[in-house]
Amino acid sequence: xxxxxxxxxxxxxxxxxxxxxxxxxxxxxxxxxxxxxxxxxxxxxxxxxxxxxxxxxxxxxxxxxxxxxxxxxxxxxxxxxxxxxxxxxxxxx
Amino acid sequence: xxxxxxxxxxxxxxxxxxxxxxxxxxxxxxxxxxxxxxxxxxxxxxxxxxxxxxxxxxxxxxxxxxxxxxxxxxxxxxxxxxxxxxxxxxxxxxxxxxxxxxxxxxxxxxxxxxxxxxxxxxxxxxxxxxxxxxxxxxxxxxxxxxxxxxxxxxxxxxxxxxxxxxxxxxxxxxxxxxxxxxxxxxxxxxxxxxxxxxxxxxxxxxxxxxxxxxxxxxxxxxxxxxxxxxxxxxxxxxxxxxxxxxxxxxxxxxxxxxxxxxxxxxxxxxxxxxxxxxxxxxxxxxxxxxxxxxxxxxxxxxxxxxxxxxxxxxxxxxxxxxxxxxxxxxxxxxxxxxxxxxxxxxxxxxxxxxxxxxxxxxxxxxxxxxxxxxxxxxxxxxxxxxxxxxxxxxxxxxxxxxxxxxxxxxxxxxxxxxxxxxxxxxxxxxxxxxxxxxxxxxxxxxxxxxxxxxxx
Numbered sequence: 001x002x003x004x005x006x007x008x009x010x011x012x013x014x015x016x017x018x019x020x021x022x023x024x025x026x027x028x029x030x031x032x033x034x035x036x037x038x039x040x041x042x043x044x045x046x047x048x049x050x051x052x053x054x055x056x057x058x059x060x061x062x063x064x065x066x067x068x069x070x071x072x073x074x075x076x077x078x079x080x081x082x083x084x085x086x087x088x089x090x091x092x093x
Numbered sequence: 094x095x096x097x098x099x100x101x102x103x104x105x106x107x108x109x110x111x112x113x114x115x116x117x118x119x120x121x122x123x124x125x126x127x128x129x130x131x132x133x134x135x136x137x138x139x140x141x142x143x144x145x146x147x148x149x150x151x152x153x154x155x156x157x158x159x160x161x162x163x164x165x166x167x168x169x170x171x172x173x174x175x176x177x178x179x180x181x182x183x184x185x186x187x188x189x190x191x192x193x194x195x196x197x198x199x200x201x202x203x204x205x206x207x208x209x210x211x212x213x214x215x216x217x218x219x220x221x222x223x224x225x226x227x228x229x230x231x232x233x234x235x236x237x238x239x240x241x242x243x244x245x246x247x248x249x250x251x252x253x254x255x256x257x258x259x260x261x262x263x264x265x266x267x268x269x270x271x272x273x274x275x276x277x278x279x280x281x282x283x284x285x286x287x288x289x290x291x292x293x294x295x296x297x298x299x300x301x302x303x304x305x306x307x308x309x310x311x312x313x314x315x316x317x318x319x320x321x322x323x324x325x326x327x328x329x330x331x332x333x334x335x336x337x338x339x340x341x342x343x344x345x346x347x348x349x350x351x352x353x354x355x356x357x358x359x360x361x362x363x364x365x366x367x368x369x370x371x372x373x374x375x376x377x378x379x380x381x382x383x384x385x386x387x388x389x390x391x392x393x394x395x396x397x398x399x400x401x402x403x404x405x406x407x408x409x410x411x412x413x414x415x416x417x418x419x420x421x422x423x424x425x426x427x428x429x430x431x432x433x434x435x436x437x438x439x440x441x442x443x444x445x446x447x448x449x450x451x452x453x454x455x456x457x458x459x460x461x462x463x464x465x466x467x468x469x470x471x472x473x474x475x476x477x478x479x480x481x482x483x484x485x486x487x488x489x490x491x492x493x494x495x496x497x498x499x500x501x502x503x504x505x506x507x508x509x510x511x512x513x514x515x516x517x518x519x520x521x522x523x524x525x526x527x528x529x530x531x532x533x534x535x536x537x538x539x540x541x542x543x544x545x546x547x548x549x
Contacts, residue, residue: 003207003209006320006328009325009328009329009332010316010328010332013316013328013329013331013332013333013336014332014333014335014336015336016112016333016336017312017332017333017334017335017336017337017338017340018336018337018340020112020115020116020119020333020337021336021337021340021341022340023119024118024119025119025120025121025454027121027427027436027439027449027452027454028118028119028120028121028124028436028439029341029344029345029436030177030178030181030436030437030439030440031118031124031128031436031440032115032118032119032337032341032436033181033304033305033308033338033341034177034181035114035115035118035127035128035131036115036308036312036333036334036337036338036341037181037184037185037188037308037311037334038128038131038132038135038184039111039114039115039131039135039330039333039334040185040188040308040311040312040315040330040331040334041135041184041188042107042111042135042138042315042326042327042330042331043188043191043192043195043311043314043315043318043327043331044139044158044191045104045138045139045142045324045326045327046191046192046195046315046318046319046322046324046327047191047194047195048139048142048143048148048154048158049142049145049148049322049324050194050195050198050199050322051150051153051154051157051198052142052145052148052149052150052151052154053148053149053198053202053204054149054150054198054202055149055202056201058201059198059201059202060150060153062194062197062198062201063150063153063157063194063198064153064156064157065157065190065194066190066191066194066195066198067154067157067158067161067191068157068158068160068161069161069187069188069190069191069194070161070187070188070191071157071158071159071160071161071162071165072161072162072164072165072184072187073165073184073185073187073188073191074135074139074162074165075161075162075163075165075166075169076165076166076168076169076180076183076184076187077181077184077185077188078128078131078132078135078169079165079166079169079170080169080172080177080180080181080184081128082125082128082129082132083169083170083174084174084177084440084443085118085124085125085127085128086125087174087440087443087444
């Protein structure tokens with residue numbers, strides 16, 4: 001990829017992340033940490049590409065490991081975040 | 094590799110949904126919707142990846158997805174709310190491990206062609222590996238598998254040497270690209286050990302900050318490996334999380350009044366005897382505590398990690414409901430670093446059914462302690478220690494605290510006479526208006542409920 005273009009993406013993404021967090025109330029910090037943890041689970045896509053290009057057994061083994069870890073990151077991050085956020089409800093006690 | 098437009102488009106859509114989802118999570122009302130939106134983004138991105146033409150090992154890939162995904166899905170469903178922090182830590186570590194493993198494959202193939210690509214692959218691999226082993230240690234500590242903080246002699250020196258070593262090996266890999274397998278192996282070994290050694294001496298109370306830091310690390314690692322793979326969706330998701338996580342980490346460290354370097358390099362120890370504390374601790378029984386709250390007009394409850402450990406949140410809410418029926422105004426005051434993750438207490442109270450409009454931040458509630466008849470402190474210690482305001486010798490001096498000492502009466506539910514995590518005596522416990530109720534938070538709250546019911 002064009003290096004300069006990537007640099008622009010880096011910059012804009014960094015500002016986006018900063019802006020999103022800056023306005024979040026403390027009550028949501030834990031779910032948000034968990035939610036952002038889920039989002040970097042997208043690493044599973046990269047792991048799939050790496051495994052998809054793997055030729056030797058060693059590469060396949062590392063690739064398998066990477067995809068399994070990435071999938072766990074995504075799936076676990078989602079479940080945990082969803083469960084936490086599901087508990088936030090307004091007064092109805 | 095040029096990819097078909099539908100794959101590119103799906104990744105683009107996925108990245109957009111991630112940002113929408115995170116945005117949704119910034120308000121309690123839309124937060125649930127936010128994570129669901131991000132979830133669809135993830136499904137779309139993964140499904141599209143299968144459609145890349147010429148991809149090998151598809152069966153292996155499907156098995157890996159199923160194994161990793163199912164294991165995490167099931168463990169995530171089962172985990173108790175009090176154990177959430179370590180689950181977040183372990184899932185985060187897995188993401189870091191995946192990023193490092195991607196880099197390992199690229200190195201093994203010699204697929205990093207330009208210098209910039211190699212540098213980013215090395216940096217991503219280093220922080221991914223540190224995040225992997227570091228998060229595993231964080232999990233082990235919070236889960237109680239690792240009970241004590243292990244400190245090596247000259248810990249700080251070893252940390253620095255290891256870090257320099259890892260950076261040096263990484264630099265060698267850039268200069269000598271494509272690197273020999275021995276060098277690659279050695280680089281990963283040192284990086285993994287670095288994560289272990291840095292995290293081992295860090296105590297439980299600092300873990301929220303550390304988990305958040307590793308979360309940011311993994312994000313950055315994912316972003317860098319995204320560049321190596323030429324995948325903008327990975328770059329965007331990774332860097333957004335990296336930036337957000339860095340800010341979140343700083344907010345937390347600031348709330349504890351401890352610079353990040355302190356947390357990573359020096360354990361919290363009392364830096365001297367501190368001011369002499371006069372007075373003595375005065376015990377109170379559950380029945381008197383119940384009576385004090387029953388006939389109060391305003392009670393502020395300050396929960397801490399002790400409430401989480403004792404799983405007392407349900408009892409506490411039951412007690413609160415009884416008090417409210419009796420006409421007592423009850424509010425919850427949450428210190429930013431109470432518990433093991435920021436907002437940990439909010440999550441626990443929400444689980445017990447406490448509506449979030451009864452829960453207040455430090456700035457919102459601190460002015461109200463003066464009008465409160467009773468401040469009930471459940472398993473919290475350092476966050477209500479008035480020494481933080483006055484005693485310059487105290488290691489927690491300068492940390493913003495909840496002004497529980499300004500309430501008419503203070504009741505402290507606490508397991509024993511020990512000091513808090515910081516190892517500092519709490520001057521609050523010795524003040525005239527403070528009473529100690531010794532015991533585990535859950536049975537104690539239960540006893541108070543019994544007495545409240547008896548009072549009608």
